[in-house]
Amino acid sequence: MSGKYGKQTWHLIDRGHRGRNAGSSRVVSIDGQEKAESVTLEGGKSISADMVLVSIGARPSVDLAKAAGLRITDKGSIWVDDYMRTSADDIFAVGDCALKRDFFTRREVPVWLTSTATAEARNAGTNLYGIRVMNQIQGTISAFSTKIGNVSFASTGMTFRTCQKEGFRNVSATCEAPDRHPGTLPDAHKLKVKLVFADRSGILLGGQISGSPSAGELINTVALAIQKKVTVRELGMMQIATHPMLTSAPTVHPLVNAAHQALAKMRASHK
Numbered sequence: 001m002s003g004k005y006g007k008q009t010w011h012l013i014d015r016g017h018r019g020r021n022a023g024s025s026r027v028v029s030i031d032g033q034e035k036a037e038s039v040t041l042e043g044g045k046s047i048s049a050d051m052v053l054v055s056i057g058a059r060p061s062v063d064l065a066k067a068a069g070l071r072i073t074d075k076g077s078i079w080v081d082d083y084m085r086t087s088a089d090d091i092f093a094v095g096d097c098a099l100k101r102d103f104f105t106r107r108e109v110p111v112w113l114t115s116t117a118t119a120e121a122r123n124a125g126t127n128l129y130g131i132r133v134m135n136q137i138q139g140t141i142s143a144f145s146t147k148i149g150n151v152s153f154a155s156t157g158m159t160f161r162t163c164q165k166e167g168f169r170n171v172s173a174t175c176e177a178p179d180r181h182p183g184t185l186p187d188a189h190k191l192k193v194k195l196v197f198a199d200r201s202g203i204l205l206g207g208q209i210s211g212s213p214s215a216g217e218l219i220n221t222v223a224l225a226i227q228k229k230v231t232v233r234e235l236g237m238m239q240i241a242t243h244p245m246l247t248s249a250p251t252v253h254p255l256v257n258a259a260h261q262a263l264a265k266m267r268a269s270h271k
């Protein structure tokens with residue numbers, strides 16, 4: 001698979017997928033002088049590259065847990081309950097090695113993030129000597145952010161596609177605005193927000209944000225809203241701080257306006 005992002009051309013070399021290219025595109029070497037410039041595949045084909053991302057997967061390291069006789073899940077993680085307690089008294093597990101339950105589906109999911117690991121560590125630490133704070137972590141909401149070139153990306157909760165896959169009826173809306181006002185200010189970026197809501201209850205299921213560096217913090221607002229089961233109406237009424245040099249204009253704030261657009265769609269579909 002290949003495509004273009006801005007001026008950069010990208011190729012996806014998919015070794016694990018059982019599609020047309022299965023078995024035909026093993027990477028032999030990553031080549032270049034001062035930086036990666038190309039990738040050579042088995043068979044000699046060379047693909048030029050501006051950068052190379054290596055995504056080869058990972059699996060929890062549970063040898064020590066197995067040796068200790070702890071329960072291991074079918075997918076190879078250390079089983080834990082909502083307080084990070086393993087199957088053995090007085091042994092806790094947190095982080096990539098410990099079972100992750102999806103916040104919405106409750107299924108085991110391979111979400112291995114520092115953000116999740118540190119929240120789990122706070123949960124375990126708080127309840128280490130007896131349950132003090134009940135059921136505060138109800139599964140992972142997969143909150144993450146990244147930056148490629150000058151473009152930031154962030155996501156949490158369900159995407160439109162995962163809703164479709166899991167059978168969650170949903171309504172989504174996307175809004176875009178400059179992250180400064182007026183948008184002609186120097187250093188202004190586009191800020192694009194997509195929100196996904198459950199179509200009857202209006203509860204926020206997920207959000208994806210791209211463009212502006214403020215995506216990295218704005219996604220944390222969305223993450224808390226998901227954990228608190230905020231509804232489309234509540235998000236649409238959110239009171240926000242704005243400043244020309246720091247945020248979008250309050251009249252076009254993409255987080256608030258995406259909620260309003262989703263609400264309008266819900267109203268239209270429930271007439």
Ligand SMILES: Cc1cc2nc3c(=O)[nH]c(=O)nc-3n(C[C@H](O)[C@H](O)[C@H](O)COP(=O)(O)OP(=O)(O)OC[C@H]3O[C@@H](n4cnc5c(N)ncnc54)[C@H](O)[C@@H]3O)c2cc1C
Pocket residue numbers: 061064094095096097112113114115116117144145
């Ligand atoms: C390249 C990369 C980029 C990432 N970027 C992000 C990001 O931007 N945001 C994000 O949220 N997450 C990111 N992650 C994921 C994140 O790093 C992990 O989710 C996080 O480190 C998990 O923390 P952990 O404590 O469970 O495991 P680790 O950080 O792996 O720590 C486990 C430690 O245990 C030690 N250890 C293992 N076995 C034993 C043993 N038998 N005895 C003693 N010590 C042992 C290991 O040496 C290691 O130091 C990234 C991961 C990678 C690989």
